[in-house]
Amino acid sequence: MTKKERYSFVIDYFKAHNPHAASELQYTNAYQLLVAVILSAQCTDKRVNMVTPPLLEAYPTPNDLKNATVDDIYHYIKSVSYPNNKAKHLKGMATVLVDEFNSIVPEDIDNLQKLPGVGRKTANVIASVIYNKPTMAVDTHVFRVSKRIGLVTNAKTPLETERQLIENISEEFIPVAHHWLILHGRYVCTARNPKCEQCGIDKVCQYFEQKTKQSQTV
Ligand code: SF4
Known part of the structure; x- marks a missing residue:
């Protein structure tokens, strides 16, 4: 063959x-998927889907997440793997998203990778799932x-x-x-x-x- x-x-x-x-992560927009994918590193989608609704209710926009403290974010995500690092990444991601990208999740793989917590795999997921790019x-x-x-x-x-x-x-x-x-x-x-x-x-x-x-x- x-x-x-x-x-x-x-x-x-x-x-x-x-x-x-399709993805088994729950989300309704690019920001929400980005948060979910960052949380999903070495963690099950099922667990992430339990954590994201209260987290995103507390921080519905990138700006809300940017203004949260790492400790506040940790409180919502402590049941996922590596919650300390992920809390720092989420705050860092939201800060760069607001300050450098006007709160719009970029389409481009290189720009996506400028966001803390976003490596090539996460960037490819966002480009593919949100922007239907062949990544x-x-x-x-x-x-x-x-x-x-x-x-x-x-x-x-x-x-x-x-x-x-x-x-x-x-x-x-x-x-x-x-x-x-x-x-x-x-x-x-x-x-x-x-x-x-x-x-x-x-x-x-x-x-x-x-x-x-x-x-x-x-
Ligand atoms: S389950 Fe995996 S290893 Fe087994 S036949 Fe299918 S693809 Fe191959």
């Missing part, structure tokens, strides 16, 4: 089975799943994975493909025990092929 055929099968499968895949955020699920299936070859870093995925997926499907791979990694191709028997793309998956060969030789 060629790489092109593998991509084509995987995209057709997800198009048919999850055409409207691919590579989190732990996307990194693992792309490798297992064989969508990427010898990619040692998230950036290499991002480049290979962008190169091989047509532009119109890049934003949704990010969600396909995350959701597949979260619910089917899980880190410890991938549910290959429930997986609809097993016939093109390199990991599954190797696993099958190994079990036949023992």
Whole structure:
């Protein structure tokens, strides 16, 4: 099977089975998504969705968040992972957003990365989800799943994975493909025990092929 055929099968499968895949984070505007994505680093979306409603009710605009103290913010987010750092990042992000971007979340990846707490992955999520740009955020699920299936070859870093995925997926499907791979990694191709028997793309998956060969030789 060629790489092109593998991509084509995987995209057709997800198009048919999850055409409207979307983020599981709750938000109603770009500012809210930015807050949620910063909080979601090494934390579950479920936990973040419990924390954001009271936080955003207290600080509904970037300016409100800018004027909060780090201790105030900490109080709302203490149940997520790394709350001290994230409280500092949220205040820093809001300050730069207000002072340098007139409270408008930028579209551009480089400008997004000027916001404290926003790395390449978060910037790609915002550019893709809010502005529908063909950017691919590579989190732990996307990194693992792309490798297992064989969508990427010898990619040692998230950036290499991002480049290979962008190169091989047509532009119109890049934003949704990010969600396909995350959701597949979260619910089917899980880190410890991938549910290959429930997986609809097993016939093109390199990991599954190797696993099958190994079990036949023992
Ligand atoms: S066959 Fe197994 S390893 Fe391959 S994508 Fe599906 S769940 Fe993941």
